[in-house]
Amino acid sequence: MTCDDADLLLAAYAVGALDADDRLPLRSHLVDCDRCRHEGTRYVQAAEFLALGVDLVTPPPALRSRIMARVHAEAAGEPVPGEPWYRRLWSVVPSGRGLTVAGAGAALAAVAAAALVAVLLRRGPGDATLIARSCGLTAAPGACATLTYVPDARQAVLSVDGLTPIETVNGRPTAMYEVWLIRPDGSPTAAAFLTPTPDGKHWTAAMNADVSQYAAVATTREAPGNTDYPRGTEVLRISVPTP
Amino acid sequence: MTEETRGPAISVTSTDEQVVSLLAEGNPQAIDMLYERYGRLAYSLAFRVLGDGAAAEDVVQDAFLSVWRRSSTFEASRGSLRTWLCSIVHHRALDRLRGRSGRARFDLTLDKATAETAVTDTWEIVADALERDQIRTALGGLPAEQRQTIELAYYGGYSQSEISDLMRVPLGTVKGRTRMALRKLRGALETHGVGWNTT
Numbered sequence: 001m002t003c004d005d006a007d008l009l010l011a012a013y014a015v016g017a018l019d020a021d022d023r024l025p026l027r028s029h030l031v032d033c034d035r036c037r038h039e040g041t042r043y044v045q046a047a048e049f050l051a052l053g054v055d056l057v058t059p060p061p062a063l064r065s066r067i068m069a070r071v072h073a074e075a076a077g078e079p080v081p082g083e084p085w086y087r088r089l090w091s092v093v094p095s096g097r098g099l100t101v102a103g104a105g106a107a108l109a110a111v112a113a114a115a116l117v118a119v120l121l122r123r124g125p126g127d128a129t130l131i132a133r134s135c136g137l138t139a140a141p142g143a144c145a146t147l148t149y150v151p152d153a154r155q156a157v158l159s160v161d162g163l164t165p166i167e168t169v170n171g172r173p174t175a176m177y178e179v180w181l182i183r184p185d186g187s188p189t190a191a192a193f194l195t196p197t198p199d200g201k202h203w204t205a206a207m208n209a210d211v212s213q214y215a216a217v218a219t220t221r222e223a224p225g226n227t228d229y230p231r232g233t234e235v236l237r238i239s240v241p242t243p
Numbered sequence: 244m245t246e247e248t249r250g251p252a253i254s255v256t257s258t259d260e261q262v263v264s265l266l267a268e269g270n271p272q273a274i275d276m277l278y279e280r281y282g283r284l285a286y287s288l289a290f291r292v293l294g295d296g297a298a299a300e301d302v303v304q305d306a307f308l309s310v311w312r313r314s315s316t317f318e319a320s321r322g323s324l325r326t327w328l329c330s331i332v333h334h335r336a337l338d339r340l341r342g343r344s345g346r347a348r349f350d351l352t353l354d355k356a357t358a359e360t361a362v363t364d365t366w367e368i369v370a371d372a373l374e375r376d377q378i379r380t381a382l383g384g385l386p387a388e389q390r391q392t393i394e395l396a397y398y399g400g401y402s403q404s405e406i407s408d409l410m411r412v413p414l415g416t417v418k419g420r421t422r423m424a425l426r427k428l429r430g431a432l433e434t435h436g437v438g439w440n441t442t
Contacts, residue, residue, distance in 0.1 A: 011422035016337045017396035017403045043422075044330065046429040050397045051288045051329040053378040059286035063300050064278050067307045071271045074311065 001029045006036045014043035015050070065133075132238045140164065140235035145219070147238045149211050156211040160194060160203040160219070160236060175221050179205045180230055182216040182237075190228050194219060214240055259324045266314035274311050281325055282307075285332045292336035292398055302339055306331040333397070340400035381431035389424035392417055 009026045012018045018026070030037050135144035142162035149156040158179055166173045177194035192205035211217060219236040262280070265273030285306060289299035309331050382390060388410070395401045395409065403421065407414045 008418040008422055011425050012396070012403050012418060014425060015393050015396035015421060016333060017401060017406065017421065019402045019404045042429065043425050045326060046425040047393075047397060048326050048329050049378065049381070049428045049431075050393065051284070051333060053382050054284075054287045054291040054398075056283055057287045057290045058283060059303065060296070060300065063286070063303060064275075064282060066300075067278060067304050068271065068275055070304070070308055071274045071311050074308075075269065075271045 001025050003029075003033060003036055006030070006033065007039055010036060010040040011043050013040065014047040132241050134236060134238040143236055145236045145238055147211070147217055147240070149240075151210075151212070154208060154210050156207045156209060156217070158192070158194070158205045158207070158217060158219070158238075161201060163194070163203055163235065165196075165200055173224060175232070176224055177203060177219050177235070178222045178230070178232075179207065180218045180220065181207070181209060181211060181214040182218050183213075184215045186215075188218065188230055189214075191217070211240055216240055262324060266310075269314065271311075273314065274307055277310065277324065277328065278307060281328050284325070285328055288329060288332050289336045292333070292400065293339060298339055299336070302332060302335045305335050309335075337400045381428060384431070385424050385427055388412075389420045389427070392420040393424045396421065 006026055006029045009018060009022050012022070013026070030040070132147045133145065140163060142164075143160060144162050145158060145160040147156060147158050160177075163177060166175050166177070168174065178190065179192040179194060180188040181191045182188055191207045191209060194203040194205045196203050217238045217240065218230070218234055220230040220232040220234050222230070222232040259280070262273050262276045265276065282303070285303045286299055289302040289306075290296060293299050293302065306328060310328060385393075391410070392406055395406050396403070401409065403414060403417045407417045410417070
């Protein structure tokens with residue numbers, strides 16, 4: 001292969017159009033040809049012109065959150081398999097439903113929560129098709145929640161990190177976190193209570209309900225005892241994505 | 244009650260140098276800053292190639308994660324972050340396209356020495372020097388057959404043989420058009436005072 005032959009192929013490579021049959025010969029030529037490697041780089045740089053000429057399209061806000069959640073998880077040494085199921089779930093969140101960026105701690109918490117949900121559900125990845133995440137309402141700025149829904153089972157799991165621990169007096173809790181399903185008209189339905197894991201870091205609530213019929217899932221801090229209407233402070237709210 | 248966004252504030256005036264510095268430290272904020280600077284461009288490029296928002300999101304996510312995982316291998320002296328990112332996005336978008344037809348991607352290790360001469364952030368300068376309409380003017384200034392050839396390749400993911408079939412011209416003609424188009428684009432950059440040191 002001459003340098004002129006290689007030059008033609010380098011231009012093709014720069015725009016991603018190199019034919020399969022030309023790959024190895026070009027690679028072999030480049031091994032010993034500084035000039036062609038040099039020229040190839042210039043073609044690649046010129047091809048970037050095409051990238052800069054595209055119509056700008058605004059990506060969904062959730063994309064940034066997903067990327068950062070993964071980055072924070074990897075930075076913290078969380079095991080991140082090639083294609084974790086919760087990533088596929090996140091990908092179904094509609095673009096109009098923004099997931100808030102909550103910084104490193106909250107992102108880590110969300111990933112941990114997602115993993116916890118996976119354990120709780122003990123289901124294959126194809127079963128869960130709807131998930132949403134929310135972080136940092138004013139009343140609980142450190143809290144971050146993940147909602148996962150399994151349509152076939154009509155079961156949802158809310159998993160939360162960063163909630164203020166509930167104090168106990170004489171072994172009895174002084175408050176509780178109650179979960180509400182919020183209808184599209186804003187009216188609440190009592191759904192479950194959050195319960196802490198033994199280490200007190202994570203909270204979960206399982207709900208046998210078709211959450212897709214609701215607009216949101218909210219959590220309030222209530223005085224002890226069952227209550228059928230939220231009277232306490234709202235600490236979390238997750239908009240339910242449209243399937 | 245509304246959701247709040249927390250975490251470190253991202254300055255829109257952050258520079259590639261800052262991003263590179265944070266990448267070298269393994270600081271996740273580097274990716275957030277990189278996204279702030281080029282996320283929209285990356286998504287737009289992926290969307291232009293794939294024509295599918297969900298697929299474009301996957302590609303952009305993979306590209307940013309790739310940058311994060313390979314951050315220690317990035318050398319600022321070898322070119323700009325944007326060039327690196329766009330290249331990754333483009334390759335992955337083509338992978339995605341070709342995955343549907345069983346085609347594979349091919350990577351070459353190109354010239355380090357040449358890139359080292361591009362000590363300035365070439366595309367940063369381009370962005371400043373050329374508005375988007377100027378970029379399009381430059382593309383539009385190419386002869387139609389050359390522009391179509393590189394657009395079929397770069398945005399359409401077609402190989403030269405496929406373009407030859409599509410345009411019903413000899414393969415050699417496609418190769419020549421591709422090279423000529425890129426050279427003219429390069430010339431357009433140099434016309435605007437942006438060139439590469441080719442020593």
